[in-house]
Amino acid sequence: MRDVAIVGVGCTPFRPLTPEVNWKELTFQAAVRAYEDAGIDPRRDVDSFITCAEDFWEGFSIFDEFTPDQLGAVLRPMHTVTGDGLLGLANAVMQIKTGLCDVVVVEAHSKISELLTFEHVVELAFDSVYEAPLSRERDVHPYYVAGLEMQLYLHETGTTEEQCAAVVVQDKQNALLNPLAPYGTRMSVDDVLGSPPLSDPLKRLEVAPRADGCVVLVLAAGEIAERLCEVPIYIEGIGWCSESPWIAARGAEALYAKRAAQMAYEQAGITNPLQQIDFAEVDDRFAFKLLQHVEALGLAHPGQAGKLLLDGMFSRDGELPVNPSGGCLGAGDLIEAGGLARALEVVLQLRGEAGARQLPDVETGVALSWRGVPHGTGAVAVFRRRS
């Protein structure tokens, strides 16, 4: 089957608030940059467009109808994936692999600052007749689900609260070198441990602050990619997986991520992730999620990620850097754009365009997304710069 590569990337900076533009104007900015980067005209050169968005985040029903204008997709094939950006990327890969399309655009954005009742919308994602009434009865913040998962993860794996706190320290420090990331700062493990408990053992600084922003990626079939750009970044494998939605049915392991990784690795021919992968970008809306996700990727044995993080293995100059972008904790929780933000960083690193945070000698990187509380859906993509 045909190869698929990323030939263009564009984004807006990620910011806590973006009142100066509406979401259409935000998306237009990112799209213009992506098309410029790819050297294409969307009105002529793109066969299909995909947006990744969820009605409740946007506040529009049937949001898919609003997506064409700002992408240059009017009167062109266009559809919306109700999910994270990497799921849209998977759709794009399939459209090219099958030969249906040659060039496909994927977009995801967050304008989450405009949702005034975030917690209540998250609550609407709970089972409406069983789980949601339990949340409403005592008006408990829905992030207690993350507290449940973290508690079990710590208990089953022996991971410590200090190790989780160290994730925050590393991410926020990495973010200082990323001009796109709004939440970079220097802090200590004690700062994190001393921040107020939200849903014990989860602490305030372990929760990624939300951000607005947009990411647009342009994909092309291998032979076209080689013509369009100097350094196409190939998507060697992509996988996705969903657990049962029952919150109380989850275990300590991020099974959705593990299965998604297995699917992606099989396509990419990855049998020994530690040997074959140079760095990773993973969703870490909650600090412990980075450790759990790194284990799901097979980059650490279960329960070992926290210890290895303290040893420096996942730092920028470590053996296997994780979240050089700053991750969600440093770059912001971009809701459905989270997966594309992770993919964007992988592409920039593999192209050698990551500026001050550039990792040396990287050839293969992996991106992992998760849809956030209360979901059990994840996706994994393996990217490679072919020499």
Added chain:
Amino acid sequence: MAHEPRTQTHNDERFGPPPNPQGRRLSAQEEAQLPHIIAKPRARYAWAAGIAISAFLEGLKRGKILGRKCVGCGRVLVPPRMFCERCFRPTDEWVELPGTGVVETFSVSYIDTDANRVEEPILVGTIALDGAPPHCGFMHYFGEVSPEELHIGMPVEPVWKPEGERVGSILDIRYFRPRGR
């Protein structure tokens, strides 16, 4: 154990006979017998109007209808956008339109959102404003005109709220009426 046919559920002792196919309100007692959950989603938003629509709304407050011109295709877009969706390029300049135009299409609506009959039919439609291309997206109410008179191609003009009542909303225009009335 053999499964009971599904339809049985409606006829068992707990639920009584099937509901009236014509539709009727359940009695309080019947409603109490049906396990269900009532919830009111709490979803509130504060959408930024954006660069183009913000200027447009400010214009309405001053009694002006503003559009954006795209020199790529020559169209004046109203309501304005900062990019032309056909050419996929930023639009170029602000243009003030006279406000007059013609009816492109209309409908006489006899029901409200709850499907109740309304006393006065509501006239809604789209307008091709003078100075802008047809089918540009301008929509409003019609007034001072009967449903029988209203027709496609009818020249119309805006009826503004008094200056002190205008707040920067599309409702700063009350409606469009036949021109010269």
